[in-house]
Amino acid sequence: MGLPAHARVVIIGGGAVGVSSLYHLAKAGWTDSILIERNELTSGSTWHAAGNVPTFSTSWSIMNMQRYSAELYRGLADAVDYPMNYHVTGSVRLAHTKERMREFQRAKGMGRYQGMDIEVIGVGEIGKLYPFVETHDLAGALYDPNDGDIDPAQLTQALAKGARDLGARIVRFCAVTGVRREGGEWVVETTLGNIRCEKVVNAAGYRAQEVGRMFGRFVPMMTMSHQYLLTEPIPEIEAWSAASGKKLPLLRDVDSSYYLRQEKTGFNLGPYERNCRGHWMTPFDPMPDDFSFQLFPDDLDRLEWYIEDAMKRVPVLGTVGVQKVINGPIPYTPDGNPLIGPMPGLPNAYEACVFTFGIAQAGGAGKVLAEWVTEGATEWDMWSCDPRRFTGSEDQAYCDVKGLEVYGHEYAIHFPRHAWPAGRDRKLSPIHDMTKALGAVYGAYNGWERALWYARPGDDTSEASTQTFEREGPWHVRIREECLAVRDAAGILDLPGFSRYRVQGAGARAWLEGLITGNVPKPGRIGLAYFSDDKGRIVTEMSVMAIAEDFFFLITAAVAQLHDLEWLLAHRPEGSAIDIKDVTDAFSCQILTGPASRAILASVCDADLALPWLTHQTAQITGRYCQLVRVSFAGELGWEIHTKTDDTAAIIEAVWSAGKAHGLKPFGMFALDSLRIEKGYRAWKGDLSTDYTLLQGGLDRFINWSKPDFPGKAALQAEQQRGVSKRFVALVVEAGECDPPYMSTLWHGGKVVGETTSGAWGHRVDRCIALGMLRSDLAAPGTEVEVEIFGVRHRAIVQDGQAVWDPRNERLRA
Numbered sequence: 001m002g003l004p005a006h007a008r009v010v011i012i013g014g015g016a017v018g019v020s021s022l023y024h025l026a027k028a029g030w031t032d033s034i035l036i037e038r039n040e041l042t043s044g045s046t047w048h049a050a051g052n053v054p055t056f057s058t059s060w061s062i063m064n065m066q067r068y069s070a071e072l073y074r075g076l077a078d079a080v081d082y083p084m085n086y087h088v089t090g091s092v093r094l095a096h097t098k099e100r101m102r103e104f105q106r107a108k109g110m111g112r113y114q115g116m117d118i119e120v121i122g123v124g125e126i127g128k129l130y131p132f133v134e135t136h137d138l139a140g141a142l143y144d145p146n147d148g149d150i151d152p153a154q155l156t157q158a159l160a161k162g163a164r165d166l167g168a169r170i171v172r173f174c175a176v177t178g179v180r181r182e183g184g185e186w187v188v189e190t191t192l193g194n195i196r197c198e199k200v201v202n203a204a205g206y207r208a209q210e211v212g213r214m215f216g217r218f219v220p221m222m223t224m225s226h227q228y229l230l231t232e233p234i235p236e237i238e239a240w241s242a243a244s245g246k247k248l249p250l251l252r253d254v255d256s257s258y259y260l261r262q263e264k265t266g267f268n269l270g271p272y273e274r275n276c277r278g279h280w281m282t283p284f285d286p287m288p289d290d291f292s293f294q295l296f297p298d299d300l301d302r303l304e305w306y307i308e309d310a311m312k313r314v315p316v317l318g319t320v321g322v323q324k325v326i327n328g329p330i331p332y333t334p335d336g337n338p339l340i341g342p343m344p345g346l347p348n349a350y351e352a353c354v355f356t357f358g359i360a361q362a363g364g365a366g367k368v369l370a371e372w373v374t375e376g377a378t379e380w381d382m383w384s385c386d387p388r389r390f391t392g393s394e395d396q397a398y399c400d401v402k403g404l405e406v407y408g409h410e411y412a413i414h415f416p417r418h419a420w421p422a423g424r425d426r427k428l429s430p431i432h433d434m435t436k437a438l439g440a441v442y443g444a445y446n447g448w449e450r451a452l453w454y455a456r457p458g459d460d461t462s463e464a465s466t467q468t469f470e471r472e473g474p475w476h477v478r479i480r481e482e483c484l485a486v487r488d489a490a491g492i493l494d495l496p497g498f499s500r501y502r503v504q505g506a507g508a509r510a511w512l513e514g515l516i517t518g519n520v521p522k523p524g525r526i527g528l529a530y531f532s533d534d535k536g537r538i539v540t541e542m543s544v545m546a547i548a549e550d551f552f553f554l555i556t557a558a559v560a561q562l563h564d565l566e567w568l569l570a571h572r573p574e575g576s577a578i579d580i581k582d583v584t585d586a587f588s589c590q591i592l593t594g595p596a597s598r599a600i601l602a603s604v605c606d607a608d609l610a611l612p613w614l615t616h617q618t619a620q621i622t623g624r625y626c627q628l629v630r631v632s633f634a635g636e637l638g639w640e641i642h643t644k645t646d647d648t649a650a651i652i653e654a655v656w657s658a659g660k661a662h663g664l665k666p667f668g669m670f671a672l673d674s675l676r677i678e679k680g681y682r683a684w685k686g687d688l689s690t691d692y693t694l695l696q697g698g699l700d701r702f703i704n705w706s707k708p709d710f711p712g713k714a715a716l717q718a719e720q721q722r723g724v725s726k727r728f729v730a731l732v733v734e735a736g737e738c739d740p741p742y743m744s745t746l747w748h749g750g751k752v753v754g755e756t757t758s759g760a761w762g763h764r765v766d767r768c769i770a771l772g773m774l775r776s777d778l779a780a781p782g783t784e785v786e787v788e789i790f791g792v793r794h795r796a797i798v799q800d801g802q803a804v805w806d807p808r809n810e811r812l813r814a
């Protein structure tokens with residue numbers, strides 16, 4: 001087929017993901033879509049993939065995507081009339097440790113919430129499901145009946161048939177060589193000529209960076225080599241399959257780091273090895289111009305430990321030889337999740353690329369991508385895969401070290417107090433040396449190193465100590481000291497990289513007023529602003545600091561830097577005089593909070609410290625200017641001290657010196673998390689996400705219904721009339737050793753009735769607190785529910801209001 005002159009959407013790349021995107025666009029009625037593939041469909045990573053289709057994940061959004069894929073694949077052959085090999089064998093995931101069992105319990109809880117019958121089983125039951133496995137040293141296993149394997153090429157062809165039948169087009173053996181904007185459209189240049197389109201999608205797999213360059217965009221990624229080996233037939237397996245009439249479930253020994261799958265009557269063994277290898281990382285190893293349907297040379301030495309370990313685990317594996325090795329490219333982003341969503345900085349351009357599990361995720365990814373393209377928003381909050389979570393400071397060296405780290409720990413447990421060590425120290429606070437000297441243990445927030453907690457000499461700050469879900473560890477007593485200092489004296493927290501935009505120009509106030517759900521503060525004041533989408537869902541929250549009538553600083557989470565900027569820019573009227581500038585790097589911020597904070601500031605500046613809560617003023621400390629903002633995310637009397645980065649060190653050193661006499665202590669992000677949860681203050685992309693509307697989020701007081709209009713107003717009004725189905729609540733939980741993580745299930749009367757969005761130990765109230773979403777009829781104060789924490793249900797009581805600490809804000813207003 002030749003290339004038409006025009007299409008509504010052009011997708012670049014015909015792997016499983018690109019073709020699924022085309023299928024989902026066509027299903028949404030966007031049949032004037034075309035996919036362009038430089039070679040044959042599947043010629044990238046797709047053709048040689050092992051084809052495992054797990055649903056397991058401890059990320060809510062990734063699990064959603066994989067669950068959707070598995071559901072789609074089950075009915076796909078019939079839906080598009082294209083028979084294919086899809087074996088739903090179930091899988092057995094082995095646990096060597098108690099913490100691994102906790103991880104399984106968590107996945108089971110989330111899976112059940114999503115409607116999947118995942119089970120956690122004891123050692124004695126493993127053999128019944130999988131007779132060939134050694135179990136004497138195990139702690140248990142997870143059984144997922146939905147797991148299986150699919151033929152990746154057949155899957156892609158089936159999706160292609162479905163898309164074509166609906167009217168979408170596919171052009172093969174046509175390489176995209178460039179793109180340009182012309183007359184409000186994209187012109188996609190190819191080896192078969194040019195095609196104009198409204199929207200364009202980069203689905204080029206491990207070539208996504210090459211295609212990204214055509215857009216002037218650096219796609220944060222690198223390419224790993226991944227191998228699996230196929231064995232000769234094994235008579236015992238053949239006999240078992242013949243007798244039982246089925247395939248063995250897929251076995252994953254995640255603590256040893258490999259999968260083992262029955263392939264015909266032998267095995268497919270695929271390790272994620274620690275001593276892993278990237279490809280195409282140096283000028284001496286360039287990516288060939290055409291790598292289609294090619295593999296890397298076998299490199300079995302790297303896998304030796306894993307092969308031996310698997311032979312001990314499943315001894316029949318050791319009875320036969322290796323028949324074939326597949327060593328192919330898998331692209332990795334710095335956090336291992338794919339890129340699905342708007343291409344940063346460019347209109348009507350999208351990404352659906354850099355998939356490490358692109359077969360398992362293709363179905364869900366196609367749905368998500370199609371929603372972005374056709375509706376500009378997705379059903380599920382997909383921030384974990386949003387390209388804008390990388391904000392542009394990632395260079396190739398960073399992508400390389402992070403990709404190697406993620407691959408080498410593909411099956412690692414993600415513990416709440418653990419900070420991954422690769423690619424660190426990239427963005428340092430102006431007072432980094434000071435926090436370091438004070439004992440800071442750091443974590444990276446959008447690349448910025450922030451203190452998590454402050455260790456004393458002799459405290460265990462090793463990575464090994466963080467390998468636990470339990471609340472208590474070397475940090476616990478220090479977090480407590482930090483929180484109590486904030487309660488009883490004062491604490492200071494260094495917050496570099498707080499994202500900040502300067503919004504200025506005639507009409508800025510009126511424009512903001514029309515864009516947020518509530519009111520824009522008057523000059524001299526600061527307020528929280530919520531941005532809703534057309535469905536009334538929470539897009540983001542920013543602090544609006546009004547400097548003058550039409551001059552504001554908008555401040556938001558570090559990681560929201562690109563996301564929020566794009567939201568503002570996308571909603572600025574064309575030709576508007578309003579200037580919006582990202583000035584994040586020019587400023588820094590510290591939170592000084594606690595009852596002694598006023599006395600500390602009074603000793604270093606002559607600002608009017610009687611100005612009320614939610615005001616701000618310019619002040620001079622040690623001869624340098626700063627902005628004192630009377631707010632505290634910790635929920636005590638306090639000020640944020642905003643400084644120009646050149647002045648930060650001098651100002652904070654003066655505050656620090658003055659504070660010593662008042663019991664000032666440094667505190668870190670872990671303490672801040674505990675303090676803000678006690679106050680019911682929400683964190684972005686946990687408590688605040690597009691999974692919830694503003695009304696569900698309990699943000700009613702930030703909605704000004706009397707305004708003529710704002711995005712989401714009609715939807716929120718309709719929701720209010722219908723009745724709000726769930727409500728944001730604070731819970732006091734009778735927890736055991738662990739606090740409830742994100743998306744822990746809430747139960748009542750044996751039914752699932754909600755989920756947590758945050759959880760922590762509140763040191764000021766000496767209780768475990770959870771924030772979450774609960775069915776509205778149960779949200780009355782005093783209602784007793786249960787929170788499932790790592791498989792165990794704990795009693796919890798709904799609190800009166802959203803704050804457990806100082807509900808009337810008396811301490812804040814002191």
Ligand SMILES: Cc1cc2nc3c(=O)[nH]c(=O)nc-3n(C[C@H](O)[C@H](O)[C@H](O)COP(=O)(O)OP(=O)(O)OC[C@H]3O[C@@H](n4cnc5c(N)ncnc54)[C@H](O)[C@@H]3O)c2cc1C
Binds near residue numbers: 015039053203328358
């Ligand atoms: C050994 C191995 C085993 C794996 N096993 C599994 C597994 O069990 N389960 C799982 O989920 N995943 C597995 N994967 C990963 C999986 O293969 C990938 O995640 C998936 O194939 C990615 O699909 P994709 O459509 O994003 O990219 P690709 O399949 O790479 O497709 C991208 C396409 O874009 C085309 N393209 C690139 N540039 C251009 C251009 N300029 N113009 C036109 N077309 C272009 C390419 O030719 C290619 O066909 C495995 C990978 C390897 C290496």
